[in-house]
Amino acid sequence: MSDGHSCPVLSMRVLAGVGKSCLLLQFTDKRFQPVHDLTIGVEFGARMITIDNKQIKLQIWDTAGQEAFRSITRSYYRGAAGALLVYDITRRETFNHLTQWLEDARQHSNSNMVIMLIGNKSDLDSRREVKREEGEAFAREHGLVFMETSAKTAANVEEAFINTAREIYEKIQEGVFDVHNEANGIKIGPQHSPGGAGLTSNQGAAGGQGGGCC
């Protein structure tokens, strides 16, 4: 709730696919739940973070993992400032679908959307099917930031979300995002303090394939 406090707010939307609910839960609640409910529809998460002494609220949208969810994903891209593109390092097929997801994300978002590539389940190194180098190469080729995370051990989870938020924030400061256009996923929050206009940014993160969460 945005009442009362003069905290600039940035919201982030995540549409994830692979271990997405776990990733989100790790970020928002700092816990790992090996058995997570099957997501029906969209679930939501939010967390306040601090960037440059500014309180920013990330709003995260986590869609159901049902395959070929693209049509709904698209409508969320449109309202998102950022996206996490997530695949499962233990399942090559989820990596193979990245191109498609990326194209979709690029096509249906505004051109400034920040996209980060995440290879999740880095704790399961013994079952790894996708090499780290492959992820890096894909990210380099498409101009994405890359990171391997583990929702289970929390490795890099914080960094993944916060780095994405930071990049969005920088873009806002550079004036790349029009904060008055909500289609960019950024919404001016309640203005309670002079000069401290709240910034709400919707960052979408699109997941790769594969509903199997963890």
Added chain:
Amino acid sequence: MAASLTTATPSRDAVRIKVIQHSECEVDSQCCRFSVDPELTGYEVLRNLIARAFDLKGDYQTCYLARDDRFPEACWVPLLSDFDLEMAFVKSADPYLLVRVDLMSSNGTWEAVTSMDIPKLSLPDLPKNNYSVKLPGLFKEKMEKTLSAVQKVLSWNEEGEDTVRPARPPLTDSEFQQMLNGVGQLAHPKELRLCVYHGGLEPSLRKVVWKHLLNVYPEGLTGRERLDYMKQKTKEYEGLKAVWQEHLQNEELVSEEVKYVTNMVRKDVLRTDRHHPYFSGPDDNANIQSLSNILTTYALHHPSVGYCQGMSDLASPLLVTMRDEAQAYVCFCALMARVHSNFHIDGVAMTLKFQHLTEALIFYDEEYYTYLRLHQADDLLFCYRWLLLELKREFAFDDALHMLEVLWSSLPPDPPEETLPLLEVQFNPVKVERPVPPPTPRQNHFANVCALRRQRSSLSNRSAECLAAILSRRAASMECDGPEYTAGVKKLSRTWSQPIDTSQVRARVPSGETAMTVDKIREESSSPEDSPSRNTRKIKNLREFQLLTKVRDSDSDSNPGSPLKEKTICKKSKDTNTKLTSHPKTANSSRRCFSDSDATDVGVPVYSDGGEVDVWQNPVATLSPEVDQHLQIVCQEEKPSNVQQLVPKANGEHKQAEEEGANQNTMTASVNSCEEVTEVTGWQVTMSDGGSPHVTSLLPPEEFGGGNPFLMFLCVTLLLQHRNHIIKNKMDHNELAMYFDKMVRQHNVTKVLGHARRMFENYLKLDFSKIRSKTTPPGSSNDHSC
């Protein structure tokens, strides 16, 4: 995160809470820790959490350890309200908020089982449910007293809680036996439902009675016949299962479809109710495999439905209750016969439910709706799970069993004619050459519903007008729907009081079929290619449906330019279920075939081929026989006048329809995906000639909520219960959705059912015939109080 914790500002996003429990009669105290979002957690929510964490069965008080810089000595301060809790969060939450729970009761009956312990009790047949209905009932009654004080302050319920009627105690075995006659036939099906509706069932009775409530048995079976029937069904199921299981073992022949379905199902059953002892433990738990078998068998033998996420949630309570895979499958088929349309890819049935829920909310609490509209939450998308799973996940598992049986009992009995079909079409994996449409990516009904509803919300200032337009047209349409309305009212008002003649029951359609009622339906003429019993009807008014069906219109209609062209609706009646002759075409052309590797056909709807079963069933056609009988048997005196009314008003209606049709020419002619649905916005402008979003009437029970009116009242109750908290905290769409997400499995079943029952009963008292004649504006302020 760390920063916000150390500064202890109110804007932190999580507060750690440690709860310790003291009891007068127990020496040892317990403690548990958890984190909450201070912005989302009110006093009531916290109490709920605590009650669940400690499985409290009695009244209790809470206090917290107050820490203040000025007073170094910490002291216990009562925690009695939202205000107290807010202060506690602000002042005393560093490093964690320490809450003490003092049990009030001296009987010491509370169970010291925390929720964390439950999964460890992995004995599948543990008779753990024996106390679970009675004691929580007692506890909740007590708790309600406590909560009523809070609620009076919040005043979401103007009547106050003291008017809560004590629910009937759960139906016992001996009571049930009295409803059977000498040979074990169920002699009093309506009384059975009435009792269960008011009080639920003793858990031990569920295995037997659920099959009656779910309409598994044809009418009139004796006890012996029921046993034989289930034996027969079990055998049938084993056969159906064997088909795909043998097929799966044949490495060379195994089709992509079987692989796909089994993989999808596998992923989902591993995430379904795993906290329940029945499904806990390792992933190779045999019960999980059973659940998977049920869903796979259903999906492969019901090609028009297939497998969709959410089905595992529906099947799980059935399996847990039946403790038998085959019997659970039979129950699942019976349940799906009513709700399968919710899973159809076009999202039509879900959209209809959303629309009715919106109308109900406007009807009962316009101010609340206006609030939601202002906060872009009027699409109510956060209720999606509620509607799809019929609230199964909104209550703790055992509470959900209770809620489900009450919900099923609110529906009139609807036994299968001769036998419950366990398949739509035989799955035949060997015939690989069958004409399969090019694989399309799996469209999601949620996607469609979302696109449609978001579209409204995004133009929220228009959506009210658009809704008003819909409603005003509905008012007009009611004039021509006279007999059905009458019949509906009579039917429902008599559901509990008067045994219906067997012939009527046989003529009755499954309630799931009547679920597909539209706002405006008008008989036009008989379609030449349809059987005589099927009619061609035009369906207007429901914009979403129009948009969606336009696709098929443009495929099949020779006159695609007119948005008002005749729409042929296939009446999907029982014979389509029982006579397989009608299926091959359906099955082949609409069998969903998905492929992960397919990446090109993005957004192509699966319903574009003409052979698919139309989920939009014709309620007039399906109701007609019954309508007639009712008119003759039940309300003969009303029949003539209504029929006379019907004719002229139908004509007037026709004119209006054409005018509307002219307006709709601005609409895009075809909608190929929800992507495009989202972009078709022209129609909203054409509809903006309405007034304020005031709903003066609700649909009659056989239409409302797609034939499940009580579900609407349960949902409205959930919405209303949190109304003041939501408004007070100025929650926006996201926050609302998160708030309700976090309430998963935490709603108070007794309270919700009690309130919903009251609303439902008052709703049934509404005089729908008056609404129909439009002589007086109904649903005025005296109805407003639920």
